[in-house]
Amino acid sequence: MTDDGLIDGLLRSVRFAQAIDRRTWQSVREVFPGPAFDLWIDGFERVAAKIGDAAAPFAFATGSVEVARLHGTDLALATADTATGIAKAAGPEAALRFLAVLPSVAAVLEENAALRIWLRTVEEAATLAPGAASLIIRASGFVLGRLSVLAFRAWAANGIRQSAGDAAKAALYFAVTDMATLKAFERDPDDVAFTDIEASLRAFLIALWKIRPVIRAASVRPGGRVMRRASFDGAIIRVPEIFAGYRGAAAAAHYHAVFAHIGAHLRYGRAKFPVASLRPVQLALVGLIEDARVEALAAEEYPGLRRLWSRFHVAEPGTALTAELLMMRLARALIDPAYVDDDPWISKARRMFRDARDQWEDPAISRRIGGLLGNDIGQMRIQFNARSHVIEPSYRDDNTGLWDFGDTPPEQAETAEMLLEAVRLNEQETLEGSERRERDDTSDISANRAGKLTALPEDAGIPIARRSEWDHVGGLMRHDWTTILEFKPKPAAAEAIDAILADHADVERRIARLVKAAKVSRPVRMRRQPQGDRLDLDAAIRAMIDHRAGLPPDTRLYETQEMRARDLSVLALLDISESTRDRVRDTTTTVIALERAAAALLAQAMADLGDPFALHAFCSNGREEVRYYRVKDFAEDNLAMVKARLAGLRGMLSTRLGAALRQAGAEIATQATHRKLVLVITDGEPADIDVADKRYLVEDARKAVQELARQGVDVFCVGLDGGGENYLPRIFGPRNYLMLNRVEALPEKLPMLYFRLTI
Amino acid sequence: MDLSNYLLTGQPYYHPVGNEVALFEAAYAARLPMMLKGPTGCGKTRFIEHMAWRLGKPLITVACHEDMTASDLVGRFLLDAEGTVWHDGPLTLAVRHGAVCYLDEIVEARQDTTVVIHPLTDDRRILPLEKKNELVRAHPDFQIVISYNPGYQSVIKDLKESTKQRFAALDFSYPEASIETEIVAHESGIAHEDAAVLVRIAGRTRNLKGHGLDEGASTRMLVQAGRLMSRSIPLREACEVAIVLPISDDPDMRRALTETIAACV
């Protein structure tokens, strides 16, 4: 039989064949027919060569056969790439383990797509966290038996991030087999979490009221209890990560109702009410009337909001007279004109509220009406339990932001709970401020490492230039006023950058597509060519005319299409001043970590695109010490080195933007391209230790931008600071800056912006 | 040559926003080159049509685009039975015979194309036709007007400083609410109060400029939504089709816009 003959031949010819018994060979032959067999042999040989362990060939043979049976030959052949990829990144031991678990994972995962995701995940894990790859692969069978593959992916990514290269931490994390921990990664496809629609909610508030609050999502309150209601204080909003009981479209509507409600508070509320001597039930009712008041005003402005809110008011008249039920009915009565309720207390409240209509603008009516209604409740001898009270409907916030607790001692037992809550909130705020620095250092491993390394032998930097500075008060240019010192960036391990990049893997792909488009899709008509695919009509006519006039005609009569050469060089200038060490809200990432990742992505895109690209960073310590770091010069092309230098950047000192801009201008001036662009990424207002006048450095930076423009250098700025509107347009001009509301989006937005600017 | 084809027959409806009509009349009297600045769809084209009609001058409009060459503006030789004939381009036509020449969205044209207008914008008021070896002196009625959208964020596509400096400018922005309502109602034939809601919605979307949108909804978009409504499409659907979907591809932004529109009605 020919098959047998072939197999015998193979048994002899393939180097590693001895390790495999005849039966396995026959299955291989069976499940990889025709050309697939050649591909399989190819994969087999690569696996055997790369893993270099006697057990590898057999493990691959049995594993790939199993995968082929369950998921088809394509995926089975792909496992060879995964195995060699893992071997390369994390060593033979991890690759061997991968081959060993292959049959069981293939059996657990029913869908081809799921297996594909798993393959990708373990290979990525091997690259991102070589030390942890084995652990992740070993746990795969168990975890996938309990979680979807996407949850597995989230679980692995989280572990990699948390352990950040620490072997002991990783071992602990990936050994966890406790269901509750695992389940946390499972998401119902219909669940809507805050982060899913955060961008929409932010835009919603801006559209309605131009409000741009700080928003933090949390699942527990500072006290440790489950967070059931949103809460705001000043311009900080806290929202539950997820609202139990709402799914799909209803959940999205619910979140919009939450934000519209808080927006109404922020828009129509005024100073906080003093708690003074109000009793708990009065506090609750004043809050309820205040809710109704701001909602009524908002609904006058935006009638649709009444509809949005009303759907969550479902209280009905009933006989049970508890304070909670009455309040729910009252809340509905005040917003829903069609709601009928004959309860005398509710009717009275409705009347009072309506009669105050022309004073709705004034929050004092909430205090007055709520106070009176609270007295009534007391006289009706209805119990109110402040401890268990939760504001209804659930889209309304807990109203702690309405109250000024002053320094009234918590005399009344009932208010103590609320007060305590408020105190905790405040504590939390200041705690965060003071601890921030420390926590940063632990959350930002590589920066920390680099920091420790450089702390002692910190070299002084080499002076490379003196730059002038504009004094807007005196209206004069101070020549050679600042000293630019070049500091060598210290390389560090690039894990932190890689982790962020891994989060943005899809962005990388999108950028790659853009790069491709930018490279090829800009055809230009080349006229008057000696040859080409089309006749150049103008040239042809000209030749005819010359011909008739008896002149020798030009024979360049054709036109062709050619790719437009991009003629642009870019210098990205990173602000690495102290403030970039702040954590981005709701995350464990710092601004500078995001800057680094964004710069890495941009550098990658640039390398592919071929635009000359440099990456410099700056901070300052007075005018004699403007530090300048060349993370990547125009000529440098070692991306790994660039990443390592990026990873070593540490946030410190101040922001003397103008001096840095002038230096960057001088750097890019040496480029021969037609267009030159300096792209500044900054997170705060220019400032320095030796300058008290806030406007001084802003005006100087503005001057620097103008100087660069005159030299033919365009400057564009990406601002990461919420207050940027106040000075960025002044410095860069109204069109030449972009505010990023969500700093987290920087790695994605920066390269995209670049393409927008230059295509 | 007779430019009567280029004369506007009826009065183009234009609702003034400030004193732009008087300013433009003065500018025309002095034959100043004019630049109409403003976001797309805010009434620049309508304004120049209206002014041409007021001044009783022919209007030649050129929509600029990337592939436009100087010959597309100036003219070229063509072959005919007897030999070659020169064919004036739209710009030359306007220069020779005295029309207002409106170059719409001039940044779209390549910069080597736009420089041909330079000699027309200073005291010389001439147009050299190199190929034809002719120097055309501008007709006394000729005026050049360009439109320019400063919101366009591209360093590659921007007007050269040397071009910009040759023009006097009128700044167009979206009209204030009452006027915009008037315009939308007039142009689409819907009731005033419906138009007012559209204008409110537009105001909200304009808050999002720079926060997820490059531009808010333009007057043109409102007119289009209004036209759908006048064919009995409900407001929210009309806005979805004429505003939300065209203005953004980002699902988050679309959701925010849809919710905002719902809040406005």
Ligand SMILES: Nc1ncnc2c1ncn2[C@@H]1O[C@H](COP(=O)(O)OP(=O)(O)O)[C@@H](O)[C@H]1O
């Ligand atoms: N001031 C105005 N008076 C009358 N119609 C206007 C006015 N502003 C805008 N429009 C309407 O908006 C539409 C778009 O305006 P258009 O002039 O084409 O914009 P632009 O040229 O600025 O892009 C017009 O067709 C017209 O219906």
Ligand SMILES: [Mg+2]
């Ligand atoms: Mg409230």
